[in-house]
Amino acid sequence: MANERIKDSEIDRLLEIQGITDPDKLTKHMIISLQFADQKTYTEFIEYVKASHLMPFLTTPWLQTLLISLWMNNKDCNGSLCELNCILLDLLFKKANAKEGYFRKGTTFKCLSNTSYIEPQNDILKAIAKAAFHFTFSLKKSLVFSKFELRNYMSEDQLKFCLDAGLLTVLCNNRVSIGSQLMSFQHETVQEFLAALHVANSKMNEIKSLLIEHTYNVLEMSQVIIYLCGLDCGIANELINRLTDGDFFNDMNHALSTYIVHFENKKLEAFNTDYKTIGNIRKSKDGWDNDSRILAVSFLFQRMMIAGFIEAKASGQMDICLKCRDFTFNTYLNESESNALCSLLMYNKSNVRTLILESDKLQISELVTVIQQSSHCLERVKAKVVPEIHRAFNNLKLQELHLIGRLNVQSVFDMLTSMSNVRFLFIEDSTCNEAISIPATLKYFDLKNITCSDVFLQRLLVQLSLLKQFKIVQFEMCDVNVSDCNRSIVQSDPLPMDMSTFHVSIKQSSI
Template sequence: MIAQFKDHINKTKYTDTDNKTAAGQDEYVAKCKELIESMKKLYNKKLNHLTISPLDDYSDEKIRDVYMTPKIMAMRKDKKAFLKTEKQVNTYKEVFLTDNSVNPRIFIQGEAGSGKTTFLAKLALDWCEGVHGSIASDNSAPIFADLDALQCYEFVFHITLRNSVNQFDVYTMIEKQIMDSIYSPTDREKAYELVSEIMKHQRCLVLLDGLDEWTGPGDQHNLPTLVVDHIKCVMLISTRPWKLADGKVKHSDIDALFQLEGINEPLELSKTILSRLVDKEELEITYSAFTLYVEKQKLRELLSSPMMLSAIVCSYADGIELKGSKCDIYILLVESLFKKANSNKSTFTHPPFPLFTRTEHIQPNVENLNRLAEMAFHLLFVNERENAIVFSIKELKKFKIDEIKDFALKSGILSAQRTASALRSSSSFMFIHLSMQEFLAAYHIARNANLIDGIISIYLNRHPKAYLDISQVFIFLCGLDVSCAERLSSMTDERDASNTTTSTSRYSSHAMFNRTILEGCREANANGYSDIALKLSHFYFDNNNIIDLHKIWENNAANAIVLHVHIDDMKPLENQRISPGNDECASQITFDLHSCLELTHLELSGRCILGKVILICMAVGTVYSVREITDARCLILPVWAHWNFRSALF
C-alpha cells in the first residue's frame, strides 16, 4: 500500500494545480522545493536537540544520539470507547494506514512526560532526512525505521499547539509558526499564498503537538480544523488521555488512536544518558550499580517515562537516590532548578511536608516557591482556560512574580518567548512543563486545604468534566497531603458518578477516573501513606489493575454503584482467580457484596471467575434465582441490581 501511495504522490507531485501555465507551473515547483529546503533547515535548528537532564537546560544532545524508540500500542474502536489492544505499533505505516486506508485524523495519547513531543519532533526530523536515510521496513528492521512511509507526504508541518491558543484554523497556525520563521515580512504574503496552494494540491502531514495545552476561541472549537479545500492533509495530534475522555472530541473525529506508553528499552536509554554524565572508564560500574538501585527501590515502572527516567538517572549520577515517588522527583526538580538561580543552602527546621526534609535549596527560596505555586494554582483553577498554560506579564504582576522574574527565568522554572504583533512586541510566559505547573498547584492546595471546598469546588461546578483535567494535580496531592487528597477524591467521585454524557463518553470517563484514583493510591503508598482512603464508586477491573484496585474496593464496597470485572482469557492472573463471594482461599481475589446496597450494575467477564452465583432478595432474605458455576462460591446481590454475566463458564 505504501508503494501504491508513493506512486500516486509521484504522479501528482506539483502537477495538481488548476489553470497554471507552464511557466507558472515551473515557478510553483521551484517555490515548493525552496520551501521544503527552508523547512528542513528550520526543523534541524528548532527540533534537533533534546535536553537530557530536566535539572540542566544546557545539558542537551542531538535527538538521534539519545533517542530511544517509543512503546506505542494500537487502540481499537469499540461502541463505547477506544480500547487498548496488545498490538505494538513498530512502523510509521501502521500509524498512517488502517486496513490499507489512510487515516485523516490520527491521535497519539500519553501521560505527562511519556515522550509525545519527542516522538513528533523525531518524525519531523526523519522526514527531513528523506528516503536516503530509510531502512527497509521488514520484521528485522529497527522500530520506526520505515522513513519511506514519510516520503508519501511532500510537506510535514510541525505545530506546537500551546503557542497557538485561540487559533483554530491549522492554516493560520502554519502561517504564524512556520512561514513567519522562514520568510521576512516583505515576503510573507506570497509565502502565505504558496502554502495555501500547497495544502490544496499536495499531500501534507500536519503534526499538532499538545492538544491538552490548547484551547480554541469559544466553546464550538474543540479541535484545530482544516478548511474544506485542504482535503489532502492528514493531521497527527498528540494529547494527554483526559482530553479525549472528557467527551468534547467526538468519536467520529478520531480515525485512529494510539497509546504512547513511554520507551521500549528504558535501561538502555539510562546507560546512554549515564555515558554523557560519567567518565568512560566508570560507565560499566556505574550502570551496574544503577540497575541494582532501580530494582531495590522499585523504580522500573517510572523509568518508562522519559521525563522521569532522565530525572532519576541524572539525580543518581549526582549522588541522590529516590524511592519511587513522583512527588519526590518533582521536589528534586524544583531543588535543582532553584540551585541554578541561587546556590545558597539551608535545610528546613519545620518542613512544610516530610518530602522537603532532605532539600537544601528550597528553604532559602521558599517565598519564591510559594508565589510561583499560588500563580500556578490560579492559572489552572481561576483563569480562563486560554490563559492557563501560556500567560502574560499581567499574571506575573498580579502574583508579584514580576519582582522575582529574573529568578524564575534564570532557574528555568519559567520560560519566556517573544510574541510579535502589528503594534508591539511583548513576552509570553509558561512553566517549564505543564506537569511542573500541576505539581506546584498541588503544593499550593496542600498548604491551603480550604481551597478544595472553595475555588476548586466552584471550578468543578463550572466545568463538569474538569475532574479528569486535574488528574495529575490530584495524584501529586496524594503524595503531599492525604487528608486533602481524600477530600478531593470524594468531590471528584461525585462528579464522576453524576456524569450524564453519552454512554461512550461516560464509559471512557469512568475508566479514566479509575486509573487516576489508582495512581493516587500508589503515589500515597510510595510516600509512606499506606492508610489513604480514596473515594470511588465505579469500578472497572482488568488483568492489569485487579490487585491494586481491589485494595481501594475494600474501603469502598458500600459506595460501589458499578462493578465490572473483565479478565482477559489470554492473560491469566498468575494463578490468581476471581471469586465473587466470601472466600478463605488466599490465592483468590474475593468480592464480598453483602454491603453493596448502592450497586446497580454488575458485569463479570472472563474464564478466571469462579463461584456459585446466588441472587438473594435482600428485603425478605429468600433466594431469587441460582446459576451454578462451581460448587465453591456465592455471590449475594440486591434484586434491584442490573446484572450481566458474560463469563464463558456459563
C-alpha cells in the first residue's frame, strides 16, 4: 500500500496488525531465514531470551525481529532492556538519515554511550521523551494522541523526523483534520522507556505535580520503574516513593499479615495475577475480597522490584539501592528471580519487616544475619526450624511466627518466653511431646501435620484456656496425630477455667 500510494478514498477496509498470534512459529521462520546452515537453533534462542528476561518482546513483530537479529549476529544485550531500547532507537534514528555522532563516556547513561546516531539529534530525543512522559503520566495514560498535542513538546521539523524514523506513526482517520491527526508510538514499551529517560534527566520537583495524580498506582507504572532502575536506581527509589503513600505500605503490611495467618486460602489466588489485570487496587473487582486484592498487589510489587534489580544489574548500575521491607520466597519465583530477591534482601537486611520462606533459597547464615540486623523492625517470619536460628529469635518483637520442622522444645520455650508481641503462632510438620510455653499475647494458634502426645495436647489446651488478654482465642488443628493416648491422665473433675470464648477447630485428625 505504501508503494502503490493508494488514496484514502480508495480504501474500502483498513486492517491494523495488533500483534503476533504464534510468536514461536514466526521465531523459527526468522532464525531459518537468517542463516545458511543450522548453526543456531530455536531452542538456544529461547534459552537466551528466558535467561535475559526478554520474553515480552516476542509478542511484538518489530521488537522480535530486532532481538533475533542481534542474537544471530552475536550481539549480546546482557539482559538489559535499556540497552535493547537504545539499540532500537539508534537504528530508527539511522533510518531517518540522522548524522553520525557519539556521546562522550561519562556524559550520559551507559545504555546511550554505545549509540552512533542519537547524539547529534539529542534535542529531538529529549523532546520526544518529554512528550512520552506527559502522555504516560497524565491523569489517564494515553497511548494515542493528536498532532496538536505533540506540538506542545516539539517543533514541526522534530515531529517530521520522528515520523520518518518510525518513532511515531499516524493512525489513519479520514474524519479528522491534519492538526487533529491521531498518532502513537510504535509500541507501548518504547513510550515507557522514553518516559523513564525523561524522569532520569529531570529534577524530581519539576515533574512531581503529575506524579501526585498517580499515588497508589505504582504497578501501572511498573515498566517505567523497571527501565528507570537501569538508568538510575536512586531516582527509581524516589519515583517509587512519589507513587506510593503511607497507606500503600500499611495496606501491604495488613495483607501480608492476613496471608501468613490464612495462607492456604490466599496463596493461589494472589499469585495468579499480573500487572494488567490488577488495575487500580482502590477499585472493586468481582470475586476478590479487599485483603486478597491488596495481597496480590504486594506480590506484584515484589516482582516489579525483582525485575528492577535484575535490570539495574544488567545495565551496570554500581549502587543498587532499591528499598524493600517485605520479602516472600516461594515456588512461583524461578531461579534467577530467587537469586535476585536474595541479593535484594541482603541490601535491605537492616530494615526487613516481613520474611516468608516457602522455598530453600536463603542460606542459614543469611537468615540469621537478617533476623539479627532487623530485630528492631521484623514483624513476621515463616521459616524452617534449625538449631542455628533459635537463639536469633530471642527477644524479637515478632507479631506472627510460622515454624516448620522438628522443634527443640527447650529452645522454643526460651524463644517464646522472650517474645512479648506474638499474636499468631503456627507450627507445621513437627513432633511435639513436651509442653511449650504459650505467650500471653497469643490470639491464634495453629498446628498442622503434627504428631504429639496426649500430655502435650492436654497441657496446651489448659494453657490456651487461661489466656485472658483477648476475648477470643482461636486454636486450629489439621492433620494432627495424638499418639500414646492414656485416658487415665484425664482429670475426672473439670478444671476451674472459662471455655465460653474458646474456639477449637479440628480437621482430618486422629480421634
